[in-house]
Amino acid sequence: MVSMSSATDQLNDTHLHQVRTRILDWYAQNARKLPWRQPDTTAWGVLVSEVMLQQTQVARVWEPWLAWMQRWPGPAELAAAEPADVLIMWGRLGYPRRALRLHETAKAVVEHHDGVLPADPEKLLALPGIGEYTAAAVSSFAFGIPEVVIDTNVRRVHARIFTGDGAAAPSLTAAERRLAATLMPETTTEHGVAQANTWNVATMELGALICTARAPKCQECPVLDQCAWVAAGKPEPTTVAKTQSWNGSDRQVRGAIMGVLRAQGAIDVVHLQATVEATGRLGRHVPEDTQWNRALNGLVADGLATLKHEVLALPGTEN
């Protein structure tokens, strides 16, 4: 394993320039024509795509993004929507709290930014559901501000090419931020700024299409002969992220309840029992009372479900 400091030490201008050029050229030839990359996409549309893409793959976001933008083209339209409709429209994208945060952001943009999404990454960061990655991504992709964009793809690509590791560390480190900043093209000219923004998306694209987490397509990689990880014989990653269990988890139960609520066309839990009985079952996993109540109370507390009337009997909770 090569340490981060020695990796940056061996970065000479020629090597870095070649890596940049090859990845930028590769992107020019291989970029996917994603709907949110169309030139007429608004900054708001870019934000919507980025929020949907948080922990959700491109293939699953494609159609929902199109339908969403058709229904709510801008922050004003979304701000005027009912939270229940927003959650139902979110569908099965996962992590439905993202939909709620996006709705809150739309309202904040209307209220505090004259209905115009700000370009400043710090202002974006202050909006709900927008963190370090999304703020930088929207600034760079939608507004052409050369922020350093670091997502899971970028981290893996940098780790392999420059550090020689098969995978990035479990969480983003200061060393990774420094390296990523060092790798950005100079932004002293207008052309440099444009190149820096393309560098951001090109590195992400390389990670998504070629330098994938499992079974990377190294034979098709434009920087195969400049990759520190390949040069080291592609050693297996030392750190393996532990996977969170799913079967029987609260998340599974919460997700199943949300599925029933979407199917009934309303997020109020008053009719939940009737819906569950009418549709047969909640899912494969039948929760115990305590877990059912914990999940339901959690959803209500999170604003993902509403309790407009007192619920007299929930499935399995009648005494």
Place this chain on the structure above:
DNA sequence: AATACGGGGCT
């Protein structure tokens, strides 16, 4: 620094 938080697709 750890943990909670969906859901589906791929190996």
Place this chain on the structure above:
DNA sequence: AGCCCAGTATT
């Protein structure tokens, strides 16, 4: 049966 995914917020 794991592993992974254009992360964020909370503890």
